[in-house]
Amino acid sequence: MALRITFCCSHTKAEPWLAGFRAALPGVDITEWAPGAPQAEHAVVWSPPQQFLDEQPALRGIFNTGAGVDALLKLRLPPGARIVRLDDAGMSVQMAEFVCHAIVRNFREFDGYAADVAEGRWSYRKPRVRAEYPVGIMGLGVLGERVARAVAQFDFPVNGWSRTPKQIDGVRTFHGMAALPDFLAASRFLVCLLPLTGDTRDILNRDTLGRLTPGGHVINVARGGHLVDDDLLALLDSGHLAGATLDVFRTEPLPAEHPFWRHPRITVTPHTSARTLRDETIAQIAGKILAMERGEAVAGVVDPSKGY
Numbered sequence: 001m002a003l004r005i006t007f008c009c010s011h012t013k014a015e016p017w018l019a020g021f022r023a024a025l026p027g028v029d030i031t032e033w034a035p036g037a038p039q040a041e042h043a044v045v046w047s048p049p050q051q052f053l054d055e056q057p058a059l060r061g062i063f064n065t066g067a068g069v070d071a072l073l074k075l076r077l078p079p080g081a082r083i084v085r086l087d088d089a090g091m092s093v094q095m096a097e098f099v100c101h102a103i104v105r106n107f108r109e110f111d112g113y114a115a116d117v118a119e120g121r122w123s124y125r126k127p128r129v130r131a132e133y134p135v136g137i138m139g140l141g142v143l144g145e146r147v148a149r150a151v152a153q154f155d156f157p158v159n160g161w162s163r164t165p166k167q168i169d170g171v172r173t174f175h176g177m178a179a180l181p182d183f184l185a186a187s188r189f190l191v192c193l194l195p196l197t198g199d200t201r202d203i204l205n206r207d208t209l210g211r212l213t214p215g216g217h218v219i220n221v222a223r224g225g226h227l228v229d230d231d232l233l234a235l236l237d238s239g240h241l242a243g244a245t246l247d248v249f250r251t252e253p254l255p256a257e258h259p260f261w262r263h264p265r266i267t268v269t270p271h272t273s274a275r276t277l278r279d280e281t282i283a284q285i286a287g288k289i290l291a292m293e294r295g296e297a298v299a300g301v302v303d304p305s306k307g308y
């Protein structure tokens with residue numbers, strides 16, 4: 001009997017994905033899931049309902065069409081299923097350009113120049129000293145490492161923080177909770193690229209952000225649950241932080257009445273820093289399904305005990 005794959009991604013039209021998988025995996029039976037659908041061996045998902053997982057106890061592989069698996073890990077999973085996250089698939093270069101853009105835009109004061117130009121003013125600002133704007137990257141995984149290397153190309157001092165020790169050329173690395181205060185004190189731009197877990201929820205708060213070099217700028221491109229919104233606003237109002245670039249929020253879409261929308265020193269983008277690219281994603285998942293069927297190990301298998 002043909003290998004069966006079920007597709008359950010509510011945020012996107014199924015047909016182009018199904019066509020892509022049929023082209024990549026000839027002979028495989030892939031259909032969009034609906035309640036009561038036949039049992040499949042593999043699933044391609046984004047934020048599936050609990051009913052989907054309850055009705056698919058035979059799943060061996062659950063392929064998440066994104067890097068973050070926090071939503072999936074909140075659900076009750078079939079006992080024999082492994083969650084496989086997307087690793088890179090065109091996301092890390094997008095994340096690197098988003099973060100570099102945010103840093104360079106603020107470091108070079110491009111918003112200030114745009115305001116001057118809009119008023120017909122030909123003005124110069126004193127060049128800032130790069131060494132006074134060290135960049136701290138929280139999370140040195142698939143995305144964080146690529147971002148750290150990209151930022152280092154602009155000659156900013158770069159610090160990185162992870163759970164376990166890491167060595168990256170051009171990056172001063174720290175690891176573990178005990179090293180977090182030193183990492184923060186050594187950073188002025190702070191980029192969050194952590195997974196959302198029990199250990200990292202609310203990690204961007206009054207205490208941690210208060211340890212950044214004054215005049216700091218927070219870039220959250222991981223999950224809204226990392227940031228305590230009111231603490232960020234208080235530190236911006238006190239002048240300790242100069243600004244924030246936020247791509248992710250506790251509630252998405254960001255509610256119309258949320259103060260982030262109108263804050264003069266917060267830039268909001270609609271969870272768009274690193275989008276899932278369909279062709280790259282299909283190629284990667286198809287390759288992993290074939291490898292798993294041959295009994296080979298695949299990259300990106302999530303460890304539920306770690307939460308990422």
Ligand SMILES: NC(=O)c1ccc[n+]([C@@H]2O[C@H](COP(=O)([O-])OP(=O)(O)OC[C@H]3O[C@@H](n4cnc5c(N)ncnc54)[C@H](OP(=O)(O)O)[C@@H]3O)[C@@H](O)[C@H]2O)c1
Pocket residue numbers: 066067068069088091138139140141142143144161162163164165176177193194195196197199200221222223247248271272273274275308
């Ligand atoms: N905004 C967007 O469009 C977008 C797109 C894609 C992903 N994301 C978010 O970005 C996150 C990171 O993605 P990724 O692919 O780079 O993840 P990843 O490869 O799993 O890397 C996670 C990194 O965080 C570190 N980490 C985890 N828990 C930690 C802790 N308690 N203390 C210190 N460091 C900790 C890990 O340390 P070790 O190296 O020691 O394990 C690792 O370096 C995703 O989880 C997702 O939430 C956002």
